[in-house]
Amino acid sequence: MASSVLYSLLLLLFLHNPLFSTANLFHKKSLFREELDLSESQQQPLNDTPPTLFFEVTKPIKLPNTKPCSYNILQHDFGYTYGKPPVLANYTPPSHCPSQKFSKIVFQWNATCKGRQYDRIFGVWLGGAELFRSCTAEPRATGIVWSVEKDITRYYSLLMKNQTLAVYLGNLVTKTYTGVYHVNITIQFYPAEENDVSKLGALVSKYHTRLI
Numbered sequence: 001m002a003s004s005v006l007y008s009l010l011l012l013l014f015l016h017n018p019l020f021s022t023a024n025l026f027h028k029k030s031l032f033r034e035e036l037d038l039s040e041s042q043q044q045p046l047n048d049t050p051p052t053l054f055f056e057v058t059k060p061i062k063l064p065n066t067k068p069c070s071y072n073i074l075q076h077d078f079g080y081t082y083g084k085p086p087v088l089a090n091y092t093p094p095s096h097c098p099s100q101k102f103s104k105i106v107f108q109w110n111a112t113c114k115g116r117q118y119d120r121i122f123g124v125w126l127g128g129a130e131l132f133r134s135c136t137a138e139p140r141a142t143g144i145v146w147s148v149e150k151d152i153t154r155y156y157s158l159l160m161k162n163q164t165l166a167v168y169l170g171n172l173v174t175k176t177y178t179g180v181y182h183v184n185i186t187i188q189f190y191p192a193e194e195n196d197v198s199k200l201g202a203l204v205s206k207y208h209t210r211l212i
């Protein structure tokens, strides 16, 4: 009887062993990562250091010569959000903008983070359509700041109606991983160039005169 109990115990231990070793491997990996991060932060004085600016390496968006109407559609701090539902907000069209005809619409993601954190995957949906999907930058003890832009003019009709905005960024905040992602999502609505409007007006009146 006693030996069969011992046998079962040994078998159980054996069966669990592969699990133990993967757990150890993961732990070693994260320890290594922490050591790396610590050595980096030890080299810099924590105070008086401005946040590091991460810049986007891409072809600039061709913008019209008009002053954009800026519309902040979400400001949120992503702390412990992993596995939670996305953050939801009611989106309403930019009725506050003086002009209601736009030739370019630009999505702008601005974020800051300070502390220790992994790079996190995130997505932005408007009325269920994916506007943007990306990955955060990895912060430093002294903080980072970055901004990403995307031309979303193709979603014009979607942007002119009430919608639900959904943003998911799965972040984990623990004693070790302290970075909270502070995010602003802004949409820049560029009115159609006055030139375009007056050209269009001239064309219409010319056509109109001819008809008369």
Ligand SMILES: *[C@@H]1O[C@H](CO)[C@@H](O)[C@H](O)[C@H]1NC(C)=O
Pocket: 072, 108, 109, 110, 147, 184, 186
């Ligand atoms: C976002 O960042 C850009 C680039 O630094 C800046 O020009 C813009 O004013 C920022 N917008 C907001 C809402 O913080």
Ligand SMILES: *[C@@H]1O[C@H](CO)[C@@H](O)[C@H](O)[C@H]1NC(C)=O
Pocket: 075, 110, 111, 112, 182, 183, 184
């Ligand atoms: C977001 O916008 C608010 C209000 O303009 C500003 O105080 C804050 O610093 C901004 N945060 C980021 C991450 O751009």
Ligand SMILES: *[C@@H]1O[C@H](CO)[C@@H](O)[C@H](O)[C@H]1NC(C)=O
Pocket: 090, 092, 162
């Ligand atoms: C859109 O939402 C706003 C604010 O909630 C509301 O006042 C307005 O009636 C809505 N418009 C439509 C067309 O549903």
